[in-house]
Amino acid sequence: MFTLTIKAEQTGVTNLRPDDTQDNPFWYMFKVQSSIKAAPLAYEQSEPPKAHKIIEFDCRGLEFTEFKPEGEWLAEGIDSGTKFTAIDLADGEWFDYDEKAGEEVSIKDIVWEIRRA
16 A cells, blocks of 8 residues: 655645546556566557557556646635635646735645655
8 A cells, every 4th residue: 555645835725635526536647667577569450450458567566656746736725715726736836826815825845755554
């Protein structure tokens, strides 16, 4: 089992979380390293088209090496309750303006860590 942790400097916002709904699920993207030594197989043309195995995965020995925060995130203004949507953390930081609070809000210095549970 693995856990994904986040540490970030949040200014003016709280409750940061992935935008994950039944209609629009959040996709967790990871870079992985595998001890698999087999190369992918080529997909050859056939008539009629048939399903062919490209690669087989044995997840034993699989190591998650990096989290890719692709997708949209949600947060709320810490004092105003303003709902912030479509937050993009792919660049490692996010800045916006909270009209109700009259101040800039941000999420920066983001550190992701993958740990064994």
